[in-house]
Amino acid sequence: MIQGDVSLAFELRLRAEGSPALVPRISLLFCILSAMKISETPLSPATATDELPALKTNLKTLSRAQLSDFCRERGLKRFRADQLFQWMYQKDVRDFHEMTNLPKTLRDELTETALVGTIDPASQQRSADGTIKFLFRLADGHKVEAVLIPDFEDDGSAKRLTVCVSSQVGCVFGCSFCATGKMGLLRNLSPGEIVDQVVKINTVSEETYGKGITNIVYMGMGEPLHNYSAVTESAAIICDEKSLGLSPKRITVSTVGLTKQIQKLADEQQPFRLAISLHAASDEKRDKIMPINSSLNLKALKDAVQYYHQKTEMPVTYEYLLFDQFNDTAEDAKRLARISKWAPSKINIIMYNNVAGVELLRAREERLDAFMRALRDQHVRATVRRSRGDDIDAGCGQLAIREGAPKGKTIRKD
Ligand code: SF4
Numbered sequence: 427m428i429q430g431d432v433s434l435a436f437e438l439r440l441r442a443e444g445s446p447a448l449v450p451r452i453s454l455l456f457c458i459l460s461a462m463k464i465s466e467t468p469l470s471p472a473t474a475t476d477e478l479p480a481l482k483t484n485l486k487t488l489s490r491a492q493l494s495d496f497c498r499e500r501g502l503k504r505f506r507a508d509q510l511f512q513w514m515y516q517k518d519v520r521d522f523h524e525m526t527n528l529p530k531t532l533r534d535e536l537t538e539t540a541l542v543g544t545i546d547p548a549s550q551q552r553s554a555d556g557t558i559k560f561l562f563r564l565a566d567g568h569k570v571e572a573v574l575i576p577d578f579e580d581d582g583s584a585k586r587l588t589v590c591v592s593s594q595v596g597c598v599f600g601c602s603f604c605a606t607g608k609m610g611l612l613r614n615l616s617p618g619e620i621v622d623q624v625v626k627i628n629t630v631s632e633e634t635y636g637k638g639i640t641n642i643v644y645m646g647m648g649e650p651l652h653n654y655s656a657v658t659e660s661a662a663i664i665c666d667e668k669s670l671g672l673s674p675k676r677i678t679v680s681t682v683g684l685t686k687q688i689q690k691l692a693d694e695q696q697p698f699r700l701a702i703s704l705h706a707a708s709d710e711k712r713d714k715i716m717p718i719n720s721s722l723n724l725k726a727l728k729d730a731v732q733y734y735h736q737k738t739e740m741p742v743t744y745e746y747l748l749f750d751q752f753n754d755t756a757e758d759a760k761r762l763a764r765i766s767k768w769a770p771s772k773i774n775i776i777m778y779n780n781v782a783g784v785e786l787l788r789a790r791e792e793r794l795d796a797f798m799r800a801l802r803d804q805h806v807r808a809t810v811r812r813s814r815g816d817d818i819d820a821g822c823g824q825l826a827i828r829e830g831a832p833k834g835k836t837i838r839k840d
Contacts, residue, residue, distance in 0.1 A: 574639070591644055594648025595612040597649055677698035755797075
């Protein structure tokens, strides 16, 4: 059971940190989830149904299989589920009366019994470098951010258009460099809420850059594998030919290193790419900036990565934010080189966008150069990723809803 290890880890962590008062609450939460067999769903996504008559089913909260069940239970032919799916996710239609290939009687019936709870961007901010940050307001009033990151050809046309999506409102893992982590976890997003970010941004991408999105990274607000089923379901919807039809190879899901969920990805042969948010190459340093490491350390991560590669034969990517005089020494480069050999991999060295209130700072250019030289000397495949959208707080680690945001659950030490 996935929950077992994580809940135990949390409990040990909370006791170790002198916060025993939180232990019963966290333990109870995990017990309930274990009983419900919803291993990765600590807080249920609220949906548009929260504000509407209880008998209406929000079709955007259903998986593809559940949508088929919904139709079968109403005596509808299988292809009706396909038609509904296509209207919702490919044509972005929410009014059943506009679904013109459905019989009028069915449209009337669906209007009475169901709804399509779509989310829309409440605002957009555009960076000088072309990056666009979107604020989405959810049906229950919570907000999440997502980002469109364009890469351009020499002639100025868009080459690659990457969407960075959020999977949770806030995050429980409390990494010290991350603005989202400071919010705590408020709730999970549903598959529909994740897909909607992509669908809406795809429309803006077509309007702004003349072509739809080409890549998706689950690296926005939240720890994707902590909302496992909604994330994998949303990725499946995005790849469906009756939706956006994106290749799974163009989707990357990141994790701080939730080992059981990494193994689950492997067991289920999930076809998208895996990225590990590493950010430090020793337990000593990782413990300081990523609380999860004290319970799921580098040895546990190594075992999970090797299991993943053995089962899927896919490489992994390590994301490594370079912090000035913290993880940018020659010794760090040596350790990182050793980690890169756990399984076929590549490393993205990311130049951090400084976050207000965080002591860690972006590494200086001369230290970056020396670090990259040290990696090259050890034959490591590494690329530098430059910050994008930092003038609108859209960079790695910067996404957060600050204004009046309530504090959610966290394992962070303050
Ligand atoms: S880096 Fe990721 S896992 Fe860590 S607090 Fe931020 S969103 Fe959560």
